[in-house]
Amino acid sequence: MSNIAIVGAGHVGVVYAAGLAELGHRVRVVDVSLKRVAMLRSGRIWFYEPGLPELLARGLARRRIEFTTSYERGLAKARFVFVCVPTPTTAAGSLDDSYLRAALTSIRQNTKPPWPVVVNKSTVPVGTGDVAARLFEGEDMHVVSNPEFLAEGRAVEDFFHPSRIVIGSRNRIAGEAVAALYAPLRAPVVHTDPVTAEFSKLAANAFLATKVSFANVLSRIGESVGADGDGLAKALSLDPRIGAGHLRAGLGFGGSCLPKDLAAVEQLARRYTESSGLFAAVAAVNRAQRARIVDLLVDRFGTVQDRRIAILGATFKANTDDLRDSPALGLACQLAELHASVNVYDPVAAPQLRALAPQLVLFRSALAAVRGADAVVVATEWPEFATIDLLAVRRAMRGSLLVDARGLFDVEAAHRAGLDYFSFSTAGVRPHEAEEPLEAVAS
Numbered sequence: 001m002s003n004i005a006i007v008g009a010g011h012v013g014v015v016y017a018a019g020l021a022e023l024g025h026r027v028r029v030v031d032v033s034l035k036r037v038a039m040l041r042s043g044r045i046w047f048y049e050p051g052l053p054e055l056l057a058r059g060l061a062r063r064r065i066e067f068t069t070s071y072e073r074g075l076a077k078a079r080f081v082f083v084c085v086p087t088p089t090t091a092a093g094s095l096d097d098s099y100l101r102a103a104l105t106s107i108r109q110n111t112k113p114p115w116p117v118v119v120n121k122s123t124v125p126v127g128t129g130d131v132a133a134r135l136f137e138g139e140d141m142h143v144v145s146n147p148e149f150l151a152e153g154r155a156v157e158d159f160f161h162p163s164r165i166v167i168g169s170r171n172r173i174a175g176e177a178v179a180a181l182y183a184p185l186r187a188p189v190v191h192t193d194p195v196t197a198e199f200s201k202l203a204a205n206a207f208l209a210t211k212v213s214f215a216n217v218l219s220r221i222g223e224s225v226g227a228d229g230d231g232l233a234k235a236l237s238l239d240p241r242i243g244a245g246h247l248r249a250g251l252g253f254g255g256s257c258l259p260k261d262l263a264a265v266e267q268l269a270r271r272y273t274e275s276s277g278l279f280a281a282v283a284a285v286n287r288a289q290r291a292r293i294v295d296l297l298v299d300r301f302g303t304v305q306d307r308r309i310a311i312l313g314a315t316f317k318a319n320t321d322d323l324r325d326s327p328a329l330g331l332a333c334q335l336a337e338l339h340a341s342v343n344v345y346d347p348v349a350a351p352q353l354r355a356l357a358p359q360l361v362l363f364r365s366a367l368a369a370v371r372g373a374d375a376v377v378v379a380t381e382w383p384e385f386a387t388i389d390l391l392a393v394r395r396a397m398r399g400s401l402l403v404d405a406r407g408l409f410d411v412e413a414a415h416r417a418g419l420d421y422f423s424f425s426t427a428g429v430r431p432h433e434a435e436e437p438l439e440a441v442a443s
């Protein structure tokens with residue numbers, strides 16, 4: 001078992017700390033945030049990730065994990081240093097590697113022989129691994145690119161059951177030493193060079209983004225020709241060459257990774273090929289999904305000014321409290337800018353929302369948020385929304401429009417509850433036929 005240091009106690013770093021400790025390693029995690037380190041020391045994780053608190057608690061109880069703000073302490077004894085710092089997007093659309101550069105400089109200043117292997121898990125501009133290696137030139141210190149493919153909301157599952165492990169190394173022994181850490185996971189390992197490893201990460205996210213936009217365009221076509229969106233997705237997904245993932249039509253993709261990595265690939269395509277239009281189109285389709293809901297509401301009410309719109313779900317997808325580049329939050333803020341009164345309920349993100357978007361009115365339950373609403377938009381696919389009592393929703397509302405932007409309900413169920421229904425796979429708004437008064441429907 002090895003001594004491992006992890007730099008960056010975030011969505012990737014904490015999962016790795018807890019996961020590697022579970023595999024038996026001793027882990028020290030360094031973060032620049034005193035507040036986060038203090039929380040993590042007491043077993044509290046600063047973000048929501050199912051299963052992670054329990055896993056972290058086990059690692060802490062076994063004294064296999066330590067959190068620190070000191071690089072000196074964190075890196076002492078480390079045979080491997082995993083780098084998990086953020087690489088957000090710059091205004092120009094490329095990846096901002098300034099956190100990574102700062103982390104590598106600190107690593108350089110706080111290591112000495114026997115040199116650890118630096119394992120980069122941050123998603124970086126293609127070629128970064130070789131640039132980083134030059135920083136350690138002259139020392140027998142190797143930088144291995146080991147991109148991360150876990151998804152938020154299922155990160156623990158993804159850690160223990162990775163689809164593949166990609167290792168990009170110019171040094172065979174260093175690459176194999178990193179692969180050996182993952183041996184208990186029995187995952188397929190791809191050994192390659194750092195440039196290919198880095199590019200494979202960006203390419204995977206660009207492909208997933210493309211698949212979501214593809215599904216969204218198909219659902220628009222299906223809407224017009226009368227094809228059922230769920231049936232279409234199922235028919236496609238059973239072809240192993242297509243696969244089941246990322247075919248759900250909806251409000252579009254968001255989060256801290258798909259949009260930024262798509263933008264990075266678009267930039268590369270623009271620089272080196274004539275085909276940047278492919279990725280620009282994927283991004284444009286994505287933006288259009290959100291705009292479509294705004295247009296739908298404006299069409300319905302003439303103006304959304306002073307209309308009460310309830311948004312259910314604010315995170316970029318279910319099972320996370322991550323609001324980074326969230327289509328749901330973007331939609332809520334856009335409606336607020338148009339002077340709608342926006343009620344929001346999210347199962348886990350209320351504390352962050354309060355600070356980030358004070359213009360939104362937050363509620364403690366979905367039913368409380370829909371009270372008095374002219375329209376309800378289900379913007380994130382939280383499981384609790386799928387089982388909501390639609391009749392109770394209709395009764396609490398002032399209006400009758402349900403916008404199912406994540407495809408959770410079927411049109412008949414909505415109509416039975418007296419709701420007019422829109423989803424990306426129905427042809428526009430399908431109004432319920434109110435032949436009977438609502439009370440009669442309920443009895």
Ligand code: NAD
Pocket residue numbers: 007008009010011012013030031032033036084085086087099102103121122123124148149150151152256257
């Ligand atoms: P995050 O923002 O959740 O966490 C990063 C942490 O690094 C923060 O706690 C921050 O305080 C810390 N940090 C910043 N600069 C530092 C420094 N110089 N030294 C020490 N700590 C520092 O980020 P994340 O979501 O874990 O993403 C990390 C990287 O992994 C990014 O490149 C991202 O693209 C990639 N990635 C993320 C995911 C994901 O699911 N979030 C999945 C795959 C890959």
Ligand code: UGA
Pocket residue numbers: 123148149150151152153205208212245246247248249250251252253254255256257258316317318
């Ligand atoms: C994504 C990738 O799935 C991970 O493999 C990768 O490691 C990660 O980015 C990263 O690089 O950080 P994540 O952003 O957590 O993971 O979430 P996804 O499950 O991929 O969803 C991304 C967005 O696409 C969400 O907004 C989601 O709602 C949307 N989506 C997803 C759809 O609209 N339809 C789908 O069928 C699937």
